[in-house]
Amino acid sequence: MSKGKNYNVSIDVGTSSLKGVITSLDATGRQFLEAYGSVKSAGIEKSGINDAVALKGALRKLVDGLIDQMPKKDIIADFYVSFSEMNYSVLSENVEEIISDGEPAVIKEETIKDLLENIEQEKFTRGNIKIHKSYIRKYILDDEKIVFNPVEMKASKINLEIVYISSEGRSSEIFKRIFEELYGSGVFNIRPSLVSAAESVLTDKERQHGVMCVTLGHSVSEIICYKENLPVYISQIPLGIKNIIKDVSKVLETSFDEAEKLLVTYGDTNINNSGEERVEYFALDGRTRKSVSMRKLSRVVYARVRELFNKIRRELGIFYTENKNITEDKLPGGIVITGGGAKLRGLTDTGVETLRMPVRVGTYETSFNPRIENSDDVSNDPMFSACLGNLLESTEKGVLEEAPLSNEEDGKVKEKEKKGFGDIIKSIFFGGEEE
DSSP states (O other), X not given: OOTTOEEEEEEEEOSSEEEEEEEEEOTTSOEEEEEEEEEEOOSEETTEESOHHHHHHHHHHHHHHHHHTOSOSOOBEEEEEEEOOSOOEEEEEEEEEESOSSSOEEOOHHHHHHHHHHHHHHHOOXXXXXXXXXXXXXXXXXXXXXXXXXXXXXXXXXEEEEEEEEEOOHHHHHHHHHXXXXXXXXXXXXXXXXXXXXXHHOOHHHHHHOEEEEEEOSSOEEEEEEETTEEEEEEEESOOHHHHHHHHHHHHTOOHHHHHHHHHHHOBSOGGGOOSOEEEEEOTTSSOEEEEEHHHHXXXXXXXXXXXXXXXXXXHXXXXXXXXXXXXXXXXXXXXXXXGGGGSBTHHHHHHHXXXXXXXXXXXXXXXXXXXXXXXXXXXXXXXXXXXXXXXXXXXXXXXXXXXXXXXXXXXXXXXXXXXXXXXXXXXXXOOOOO
């Protein structure tokens, strides 16, 4: 391994494709893209995992492709994984904790860390509720002083206003088991794709003043709204690129795969950009050649995309209804679209036409997040937004440590070393190492 470098592996699991990147961090703090790739998904649908064996095979293929790009195979890496499930929500809680029964005590960084961990464990053990990420709105010291960072201040009591992104956690547990089977009990951190994607492409000003981020995926479109740098609304629209492909397939009487090729190569939601030029494709039998005008293809695509934006407009209405304090200035940041579906030509034109508000395509490059060197192809591709957004967790938390293992012989706790990439590949192809 190159001296002074740390490596991160990030994987985003989607219903259409698995995306992966490897980055390195040198001693100066600069991050470099070392490898990237994508493979077709298997064993997962919008309702969750339906074939764990097939999903493992797709993950093996992705990781194998990443390794082939690496000059050295025996690196040490931390793992970050993102995926989506159907039932994310935003929770808001006011929590009171006693710091000292006597004189006010100095609040240390460790005090806050322990406090947040205890809150998650004690206050949110409700059935299958899983807390994915927490945000502190503000701290109130001794019922009178509002602060945003209480460290090194004195107080006897502290009140926290906390915002959580949560889910029922069923899919999280399944993913956790799959990755433990593949990688052993190594280091990996699981995040919701919609959060990683949004934090990857949004600017601080957008999140502060108000913005909606839409991740346009294969099976569904996920929505998350931010205001004052906090998530305030999460929803999901059961409509994605797959629905557009199905429409093209039905209207043109061709296969799903052929319709997908037409959409990727010639699809444009802006009818004004399309003419009577004809493009050829294969009929359902795979042999008969047919043709369609670019304008007709565009009309098919436009109809479904217009429906998507109408559904987004309805979500905006629900959001404003549930957040009365935001109706005055609404969302000045407008709509930011990311995910693989955001590459569809003419998308922003149709969005502005339908919503009458700013609409842009978001990529890692459009944000002001730390630069990743040698990553132009990936940083400018909205398909990799969540994958790169996962890596922001490493800059927030620093280097992750292994979960401690209990040593029954001497009662002490020891920490395992991070897995080398060679060990990971061994566990993938040969079933892992015996404990």
